[in-house]
Amino acid sequence: MVRSLGIISTANIENNFGVLCKHRPVYMLPYGGRYRLIDFSLSNMVNHGIRTVAVYTGEKIRSTMDHLGDGKPWDLNRRINGLYIVPPITQGYTISRYGDIPQFYSTLEFIEYSKEKVILINEPNIIAKVDLDDAMEHFLETDADITLFYKKIHDPLGNYINCEKMSISEDGDMINIGLNLGTEIDFNMYLRMGYIKKDVFIKLVKESIEKGDADYIQEAIIKNRHKYKINSYEFKGHVENIRNLKTYYDANMNLLKRSISNAVFQENGVVLTKTKDEPSTIYTESAQVQNSLIANGCIIEGKVENSVIFRGVRVAKNAIVRNSIIMQKSEILENASVVNSIIDKQVIITEGIRIAGTRSIPYVVEKNQIIGRD
Amino acid sequence: MKKGKIVAMLLAGGQGTRLKELTKNLAKPAVPFGGKYRIIDFALSNAANSGIEDIGVLTQYKPFILNSHIGIGSAWDYDRNVGGLRILQPFMSEKGGRWYKGTANAIYENMNFIDELDPEYVLILSGDHIYKMNYIDLLEAHQQKDADVTLAVLTVPWEDTVRFGIINVDEDNKIVEFEEKPKKAKSNLASMGIYMFNWPTLREYLVKDNEDKNSDNDFGKNVLPLMLRDNKKMYTWEFKGYWKDVGTVKSYWEANMDLLNPDNTLNLYDRDWRIYTRTRNLPPQYIHKSSKVVNSMINEGCYIEGTVEKSVLFGDVIVEKGAVVKNSVVLSNSVIKRDAKVYNAVVMEGVIVESGKEIGMENGNKIYMVTNDKVVAE
Numbered sequence: 234m235v236r237s238l239g240i241i242s243t244a245n246i247e248n249n250f251g252v253l254c255k256h257r258p259v260y261m262l263p264y265g266g267r268y269r270l271i272d273f274s275l276s277n278m279v280n281h282g283i284r285t286v287a288v289y290t291g292e293k294i295r296s297t298m299d300h301l302g303d304g305k306p307w308d309l310n311r312r313i314n315g316l317y318i319v320p321p322i323t324q325g326y327t328i329s330r331y332g333d334i335p336q337f338y339s340t341l342e343f344i345e346y347s348k349e350k351v352i353l354i355n356e357p358n359i360i361a362k363v364d365l366d367d368a369m370e371h372f373l374e375t376d377a378d379i380t381l382f383y384k385k386i387h388d389p390l391g392n393y394i395n396c397e398k399m400s401i402s403e404d405g406d407m408i409n410i411g412l413n414l415g416t417e418i419d420f421n422m423y424l425r426m427g428y429i430k431k432d433v434f435i436k437l438v439k440e441s442i443e444k445g446d447a448d449y450i451q452e453a454i455i456k457n458r459h460k461y462k463i464n465s466y467e468f469k470g471h472v473e474n475i476r477n478l479k480t481y482y483d484a485n486m487n488l489l490k491r492s493i494s495n496a497v498f499q500e501n502g503v504v505l506t507k508t509k510d511e512p513s514t515i516y517t518e519s520a521q522v523q524n525s526l527i528a529n530g531c532i533i534e535g536k537v538e539n540s541v542i543f544r545g546v547r548v549a550k551n552a553i554v555r556n557s558i559i560m561q562k563s564e565i566l567e568n569a570s571v572v573n574s575i576i577d578k579q580v581i582i583t584e585g586i587r588i589a590g591t592r593s594i595p596y597v598v599e600k601n602q603i604i605g606r607d
Numbered sequence: 608m609k610k611g612k613i614v615a616m617l618l619a620g621g622q623g624t625r626l627k628e629l630t631k632n633l634a635k636p637a638v639p640f641g642g643k644y645r646i647i648d649f650a651l652s653n654a655a656n657s658g659i660e661d662i663g664v665l666t667q668y669k670p671f672i673l674n675s676h677i678g679i680g681s682a683w684d685y686d687r688n689v690g691g692l693r694i695l696q697p698f699m700s701e702k703g704g705r706w707y708k709g710t711a712n713a714i715y716e717n718m719n720f721i722d723e724l725d726p727e728y729v730l731i732l733s734g735d736h737i738y739k740m741n742y743i744d745l746l747e748a749h750q751q752k753d754a755d756v757t758l759a760v761l762t763v764p765w766e767d768t769v770r771f772g773i774i775n776v777d778e779d780n781k782i783v784e785f786e787e788k789p790k791k792a793k794s795n796l797a798s799m800g801i802y803m804f805n806w807p808t809l810r811e812y813l814v815k816d817n818e819d820k821n822s823d824n825d826f827g828k829n830v831l832p833l834m835l836r837d838n839k840k841m842y843t844w845e846f847k848g849y850w851k852d853v854g855t856v857k858s859y860w861e862a863n864m865d866l867l868n869p870d871n872t873l874n875l876y877d878r879d880w881r882i883y884t885r886t887r888n889l890p891p892q893y894i895h896k897s898s899k900v901v902n903s904m905i906n907e908g909c910y911i912e913g914t915v916e917k918s919v920l921f922g923d924v925i926v927e928k929g930a931v932v933k934n935s936v937v938l939s940n941s942v943i944k945r946d947a948k949v950y951n952a953v954v955m956e957g958v959i960v961e962s963g964k965e966i967g968m969e970n971g972n973k974i975y976m977v978t979n980d981k982v983v984a985e
Contacts, residue, residue: 266891267907305681491893491910498890508886512875513642513906513919515867520901528891529643529907532876542891 235369237428238349239278239286241271242333242450244356244425247293249477252599253577257296260357262481263560263578265488265497265504266528266543269300270475272506273497274357279307280502281365285314285347289336294320306505317343332448337438345435352434354450355426360473360484362501363426368466372428378461379454381407381427384472391415396474397423399465407463410455424468425451433461471496482575482595485541485558488526509561511544519550535565543578552582556592560600574598581605609750611727614806615659615742616714617650619734620667620707625855628955628978634666636734637673638859639938639956641866641875642906642919644884645676646853647734652882654732655683657742660690661724664734665713667697667706682885695720712824715813721806729809731802731826737862738799738850739873739880745803748844755808755839756831758782759801759846771797772827774843782841785832798827799846808839849873856985860953860974863919863936867902889922897928913943927962933969952977 247254253262260271271288278286286309290297297318303309304316322339337344344352351372353365363382372380383399393413399421400408410423429437437453447453454463471493473484488494498504511530516522521536530545535552545562548554553570563580565571571582572589574596582588582598583605590596598604623635630638636647647664654662662685666673679685680692695717697706707713714721714731721729728749730742740759749757760774773792775784786792812830816822822829835841849872853859865871875882889908894900899914908923913930921939926932929946938956943949947960950967952975959979960966966982967975974985 489893494890494893503888504890505888508888510881510883510886512882513904514892515876515904516900516902517869518902522894522900523898524896525894526891527894527905530876537894 234282234366235351235373236285236349237283237351237353237365237369238344238347238431239274239283239353239355240289240337241274241286241355241357242289242336243291244358244476245291246358246476250481251478252597253478253481253575254293255599256293258291258293259475261293261296261300262358262475263543264360264475264481264485265494266526266541267509268504268506270360271297271300271357272504273360273362274355275307275309276503276505277362277365277501278353279309279505283353283365284309284311285317285349287317287319287340287343289319289333290321292321300507302507306507308505314347332452333450334438334441334448334453337434337450338442341435341438344431347431350431352429352431353426354429354434355424358475359424359426360471360475360497361424361426361468362470362497363424363466363468364501368468369428371466375405375464376462377428377464378433379407379427379429379463380466381410381454381463382424382466382468383421384424384468385419386422386472387419388413388415389418393420393422393474396476397425399423401465405464407458407465409458410451421465422472422474424472427466429454470500473497478575478595478597479593482558482592486539486556488541489524489539494526509544517550557595577602611746611750612724613659613661613728613730613742613746614721614724614726615654615662615730615732616717616721617647617654617662617664617732617734618710618713618800619647619664619673620713621733621735622668623735623854626853626859627856627983628976629856629859629953630669632669633672634668634670634734637676638853639921640737640853640859641863641882642904642921643887644882645673646737647673647677648882648884649737649739650732650734651677651680651683651685652880653738653740653742654730655685655883656880657740659730659742660687661726662692663695663717663720664692665695665707665717667713670694670696676885678885682883684883690724693720709822709824709829710826711813711816711830714809715817715824718810718813721810726806729804729806731800731804733800736799736850736852737873738846739848739877739882740801740846741880742801742803745801745844748842749803752780752842753840754803754842755805756834757803757842757844758831759799759803760796760843761799761846761850763795763797765792765795768792768795768797774798776843780843780845782835782843785827785835787828796843796845799850800827801846802826802831808834856953856976857974860936860951864917864934866904866919867917887922895928898926921956930960935967949977951975952982955979 309316394415398413441447441453514531517534520533527542528544534550535548538555543561547564549567552565557574560578568585569582577600581603619636621635623630685692773786851862892909895912902917906922912928913926916933925942927945930943931948935952937954940957944962948965954977976983
């Protein structure tokens with residue numbers, strides 16, 4: 234078995250999420266009642282035998298440090314290898330502040346010295362539990378320098394406009410990556426994930442720094458596509474491409490469908506996350522819960538419908554939560570109602586307050602707010 | 608509080624024969640409780656929350672599940688560089704080896720372990736009970752009286768005194784008499800099996816007790832009465848709060864049901880005194896459109912399409928459409944199939960209740976123990 238070095242870097246799309254990403258990078262967005270987006274990447278890697286993972290954090294690093302710690306929930310707290318958290322360097326020998334290439338370049342020694350000969354790159358805002366062993370087999374069999382993963386998307390409604398579109402030749406080679414403008418109903422969506430031979434990766438980083446012609450590794454790959462053998466690997470499972478508030482909301486709501494929650498939570502191994510030691514959730518006499526995903530540690534006394542409820546949330550008597558996402562330790566007090574909304578962590582919606590958004594533009598309440606009458 | 612190193616010794620060898628199927632493959636401290644815990648989690652979490660840094664866990668009876676549950680104690684932050692948790696199994700020496708005879712003998716056999724840590728106090732705990740206690744309160748009472756040993760006691764209903772070791776004290780809480788399960792008790796203070804000893808005194812009496820060939824080497828029966836005869840300074844400290852010894856299937860069921868009572872004093876939701884356990888990494892629970900869930904405690908990984916009322920469901924339980932679970936405790940990985948009904952039952956781990964089957968009676972007094980091959984009324 235060939236082991237790869239996992240590299241997680243961040244998609245710089247924080248502006249698309251408003252206050253939700255005021256203090257956290259996109260990959261730290263809470264998802265599915267008890268997870269962060271990065272948990273899916275980390276768990277999938279660990280479940281496929283990857284033992285060295287480097288996380289290039291981006292600038293909003295506090296929540297990352299708190300969540301990842303020494304990597305224990307993912308068994309990455311190893312004496313040998315394990316988890317490496319790489320905060321950004323914004324000065325010195327990095328030529329440009331932007332992009333992941335300067336960050337990779339600043340840690341090139343670490344990448345060079347690692348024993349793994351193959352690198353798995355990925356960005357956790359796309360959830361895809363790819364069978365990495367199968368993909369590795371394909372990568373090795375086809376003797377590719379780079380194998381990029383994609384998913385065939387059938388999109389008559391234009392839900393995937395502005396996602397990355399991969400053109401692929403008949404024999405599976407990657408031709409180019411552009412944007413899906415919705416001109417075709419079927420297209421191949423690039424998953425921002427793939428295997429790269431380590432020496433090719435290093436060469437791409439060094440050359441880009443020297444020439445100054447690419448800020449992102451993806452850019453460098455595309456620019457050098459004629460120099461290397463770059464092919465593709467089709468992922469057939471479920472994908473969530475979380476790229477703005479709407480897709481974030483929808484991705485959570487999708488989990489209310491059993492086939493999707495099974496694919497996201499069960500396929501290719503369990504999803505690991507930092508535990509909070511919450512007791513089970515209690516439903517009182519007055520609770521009315523329907524079609525909802527509910528994490529542990531909640532006290533449910535009111536009505537909850539079509540919603541995703543994170544750990545330690547309280548929904549008081551006669552309160553209503555509908556089509557909403559309520560994050561950790563928030564409280565919806567008596568007679569309050571929350572509809573089509575996203576409530577960030579530790580928010581209190583006080584007695585009788587009503588908040589509502591629409592399903593296409595959910596109302597967002599920022600972390601640590603107390604919403605009451607003036 | 609004065610300084611002084613404490614070593615906790617947690618007796619976790621309990622067989623719990625009256626729990627029947629629940630203890631068929633594991634020791635009583637490993638019995639699942641309260642949706643996601645095992646009974647021993649309470650004592651371990653109390654010790655961790657009390658700031659006790661050294662703990663020895665004495666296992667003996669069917670220890671495999673218990674051992675893998677505890678591991679190196681990381682769930683309770685006992686995976687330490689200095690100190691931490693050690694599992695103390697019976698062992699062989701040049702004089703031969705043997706099983707732990709009684710509670711005191713278990714500690715006697717591990718005197719070397721305690722000597723090496725060289726503590727001032729040894730706290731004896733039992734892994735059989737459900738309660739939340741700050742052991743430092745007990746230590747403070749012990750230090751205040753400058754006692755040789757201080758026993759945690761509980762006021763029990765007079766009619767229950769016959770089931771307990773009863774302690775008679777003077778107005779200063781000094782112990783004057785022990786009565787083991789008395790028919791006519793003089794007091795209703797029951798021993799909780801939690802003792803704070805000065806180590807040198809305990810050591811002396813463990814050796815003395817061991818020399819007595821007729822002794823059962825039990826704390827309650829032998830060591831403590833021996834100390835009383837020698838006029839040692841022995842005091843009680845009264846614990847006020849929820850405490851349960853789940854001895855039988857019925858009391859096991861009741862203790863789980865207690866958690867559904869809004870006034871229950873155990874309060875698992877207290878963030879300042881968490882009960883820790885080994886995590887299973889299950890996804891959140893899903894409550895379906897066609898379901899009804901009231902008055903229940905449900906753990907991660909459950910998938911509920913039917914009706915769940917006044918019940919405690921452990922992890923990964925499936926309740927299919929039309930199925931009813933009422934007044935019941937359902938352990939992990941069980942499936943209640945379509946239209947099956949389960950009333951007043953304890954459903955064991957991984958049991959499949961077949962479609963349409965009916966277990967128990969909705970308005971009966973009996974508790975039904977459900978395994979894959981039989982249903983036994985208690």
